[in-house]
Amino acid sequence: MIKGSPAGRIARMTGDSGPERVLIAASFVNRVGNGLFNAAAALYFTLIVGLPAAQVGAALTIAGLIGLCAGIPGGHLADRRGARMIMMLALVVQAVSMSALVLVESWAALTAIATVDQIAAAAGGAAWGALVARVGGERPAVFRAKLRTFVNLGVVLGTVGAGLAVAADTRGAYIALILGNAASFALCAVLLLLLPHCPALAAPPRQRRRSAFADRPFLVFTALYGAMGLQYPVVSLLLPIWISQHTEAPRWTVAAVFAANSAFCVLLQTRIGSRIETPGDGGRAFRTAGLLFLVSCPMMALAAHTPVWAAAGLIVVAVFVHSLGEIWESSAGFALGFGLAPDHAQGQYQGLLGLGFSAGQALAPAILTTVVLGLGTVGWLLLAVFFAALGAAGPALARWGIRTRPQTAVAEDATV
Incomplete structure (x- = not known):
């Protein structure tokens, strides 16, 4: 019951x-x-x-x-x-x-x-x-x-x-x-208006006004996170073009891609993301996301080389794997983005992280439609390796970030 x-x-x-x-x-x-x-x-x-x-x-x-x-x-x-x-x-x-x-x-x-x-x-x-x-x-x-x-x-x-x-x-x-x-x-x-008032937190003495720019681990994470953000237009932009121009899958598959991606993320985000709490967890999750994209991108490419009866099913499975990667990647972003930022400067740090992510999204359409589509299957494989390489840097980045935080700011085992 x-x-x-x-x-x-x-x-x-x-x-x-x-x-x-x-x-x-x-x-x-x-x-x-x-x-x-x-x-x-x-x-x-x-x-x-x-x-x-x-x-x-x-x-x-x-x-x-x-x-x-x-x-x-x-x-x-x-x-x-x-x-x-x-x-x-x-x-x-x-x-x-x-x-x-x-x-x-x-x-x-x-x-x-x-x-x-x-x-x-x-x-x-x-x-x-x-x-x-x-x-x-x-x-x-x-x-x-x-x-x-x-x-x-x-x-x-x-x-x-x-x-x-x-x-x-x-x-x-x-x-x-x-x-x-x-x-x-x-x-x-x-x-x-229903939220209680949260007074601003005092900055430590001698803290630089724009300390986020002096935080090298966070700057590197911002760059990696912005680059990994290319995975979002893969489903919304790159895959629909690939389906329509290079596969025998029925055209309704394009709509199914959006529906499946959204449904998988809604159903699984809390179950997976709730376990990724610390910067160390975030570094491992970033690596996992890269590995999942390493699997999903070749599967999407393979759809162009399969019979029509198999292409649609292969694409849906690839989108499922890619959606899992999206969940791990976003959860890693939360854990590292919030965990490495000092409490008194969360807004400034989130502004920097948003700048890096938005810059990546602005460049993504040109990169994906020219490089990946231009190279065809090889382009998909290179994209998969690119995501895996970015993810592989996650654990080391987390260790670096933890080492450079004040001891009272990150209370966790630095072993990743």
Whole structure:
């Protein structure tokens, strides 16, 4: 017999304390809105507003590059003025800028508004990392795993809503998506009012104002994490092109890839991620992720050389293995990203980590579509070896990071 009421089981699944449940709910709401907007934004500006695709791409690229610069200053401000306040301010700015997108009729207006939105997103993302670090409680790995589970679920639900709007293909439907995303920012800000005030933590004497830049182990981890982040567009960008152009798999396999990846991550994130708590755990998890990608990428390549009856099944199995790698990689990012950062500077460190990750995501489409697709099967094999090599550095990086922390900051066995 299953013990406990349904309400009690749901409460345990969504957090061990009130602040944890608030942060999970706020993140879920925000990601539903993101899913609504991100899946259909390009179609709205090209098909409804009538801007050329090249102009839309240029506007979003410019906005993204400028926004990258706001993460570290935003994180430092969150450390000094309070992460909740900075996060709420960023959400309000995003709610206003997102609403203003319905008035866009030119490339200049899109660029200006999108830039404001991306600056707020970068600053808010760093503040969000500091909030997660403060709210995590005694078992931060469990909390972060649950948080990412609901993030994935929110994106899935938002994407489904976006699909309905795309199917309707009317100006009103697309505007509803944009305003829905704006409302998610506003509601997320309101939910954060339920969090208790977390005063800023005092920095140790003689601490450099931007100490993250002087932390060589963390800088190296930022670079490795940004490079390993190329694994995300493998499923969302590279594999769909590979399926359609190089395999005999039916075209519905492309949709199945997205559904399977999301489902696997939602179902397994908490079970796996809750066990990865310390920087040492994170180093080992990073290595495991690389090994899983070493298996999944050749399987995806092999789909181009199998009969049609086997290609679809092989792709689904490859996506399952890749999703396991994604879970281990994200959990490693949590353990190392939060575990190596000093408590008083979590916002600044998360801003630096976000900068490295976003830079990797910006470069990923060009690398994957030119190098990997250009080389075909050989490109997939090189990508697999690249991920495995990055992962292999995880344990040594963790040991280095642990050695260079103050003894009171990382209380764990440095044996990895």
